[in-house]
Amino acid sequence: MYKPLISVVITVYNEEDNIQPLLAATYSALSEIDYEVILIEDGSSDRTVAEVKKYANSRTKLIIFNRNFGQTTALAAGIDMATGEYIATMDGDLQNDPTDIPVMLQKAIDEEWDVVAGRRANRKDGFVLRKIPSKIANWVIRNTTKVYLKDYGCTLRVYKSEIAQGMGLYGELHRFIPVLAKQQGAKMTEMDVKHHPRIHGESKYGLSRTFKVMSDLILMLFFQKYFQRPIHLFGGIGIISFLIGSLINIYLLIIKLMGNDIWGRPIMVLGFILVLGGIQFITTGIIAEIIVRTYFESQNKKTYTVKSVYQGVLDPLPEVQ
Template sequence: MKQPLLSVVITVYNEEDNIKPLLEATYAALSEIDYEVILIEDGSTDGTVKEVKKYANDRTRLIIFNRNYGQTTALAAGIDSATGTYIATMDGDLQNDPTDIPTMLQKAIDEEWDVVAGRRAKRKDGFVLRKIPSKIANWVIRNTTKVYLNDYGCTLRVYKAEIAQNMGLYGELHRFIPVLAKQQGAKMTEVDVKHHPRIHGTSKYGLSRTFKVLADLILMLFFQKYFQRPIHLFGGLGLISFFLGSLISMYLLILKIMGEDIWGRPIMILGFILILGGIQLITTGIIAEIIVRTYFESQNKKTYTIRSIYQGQQSSAEVAQVVISTTEEK
């Protein structure tokens, strides 16, 4: 089968009323492109599957989960199944507009971007419950990871397939996809895209996700800075803790030699805790280093990514002849 230029991955969960207009709009927007559409049905409890089967064309593939796994897992399944040279992702709630995809794809091709991310310029969501938490989250992520995008919550993005399929999506890391892509050295840009208010169904997002985002942010910062060298984090903290505990113990030892009673002092307990904590942190760092080495070596993974390799067009004989000719002219 011929490889399509574009695979469009759409996650759907209880979007029964949105399926028909979603597919109609997507097919119309992609009519001039060699495409495939991959719908991931994330354990819906309504008639989403029935509606997809009714309106899907021959370029559409439906992946049905046996239960709800979450958006990150659904995106990962769709990306793994994609066969296109480029992969676009979008939500199935009709808030993303598929007419933006051709423009984003063309920008990725013409300007050789690895990722073209959507930025919801006129977002049609509630101000207090959606916009304010999103702005705060975007600011925190942008300034801690140093990946400078304005809208991490917009699912509408276009990727080169090799970037998307090597991000290692799991858990709830879909908000941090740009950070995962950046770790591979991806060249990214951001463009304004259209955003529509939700008409059918209910939003799956809320303030309860804030703490999950913060927890995932800690994980991403660890991946970004210490994934290949965890001993630098745990060992550094461990050495600082052990050093402070040792200073406290030396101070108490001097007091003891001078005849003072040191038993039962809170500072003595603190010293013991710091020394033991330091030893544990250093040990954790060593174990983490062993795990990282096992991760890379057992799967023959590399700790680097090569963007491209240029092979010269001249044969070795031709190169030698050029060298000889240059020497004779001299």
């Protein structure tokens, strides 16, 4: 099957005024490369679809959703459809610059990177509502996940296709794509890219996403440390809780045997709660272990990834007589 060198995946949602300049800039930037462009129309209510059909060339595919599913799902659909050896992702609002893609692609090829992530060197967004929350989020994600990128919010990235197609994008995890890639053992770097102010349309993001980011961060930390061994998390908490609760109850039993009244003491309630909570955590860990095994075995998934296999080409040594 024919495979272009790179598939460029672009998500668009209510971007009718941006489509013509977006496609023109993308085609111009990729003119010296064997490419395909995949546009994912995420349930727009304006004329985005009509504009794409009007200006798309023969190397462009348009995926039309029947409603708005969100950026993560749109990226996942585009990546699934991509056939290139490398996959680039970018937003459709003209803030990312497609002229950066050939440079990032060449860096990935020459230096053998699995992921080249964009870093907005001179970001053209509002300072209070966009830059400050972004800097805080980047610092938190970087220091909790130990994936040391400076800009998690930049959609412009280039991946080897096997890395991009193995990430498993769900919910709103597009902000944590570098973390998902790192879990596959991806070799990753970051480089400065251009960033432009939004000219047409409105931003789809605001401060309301802060709580979503923090919730997804908790999920990512769980995936990083305990996805294949959830009993180590739930079992550890459960054992500690059960032991503390048991010690409290033993203490209360001793003072009861000494003739003291223990009824109605808050510590007695705490002891029972800790014992029952400990049992529940341990049980949850066991159930989670069963689910993990079902997840891997039912789909013939492996708990490891192989980067490459080398077959020797030298003739075997002669047998010793």
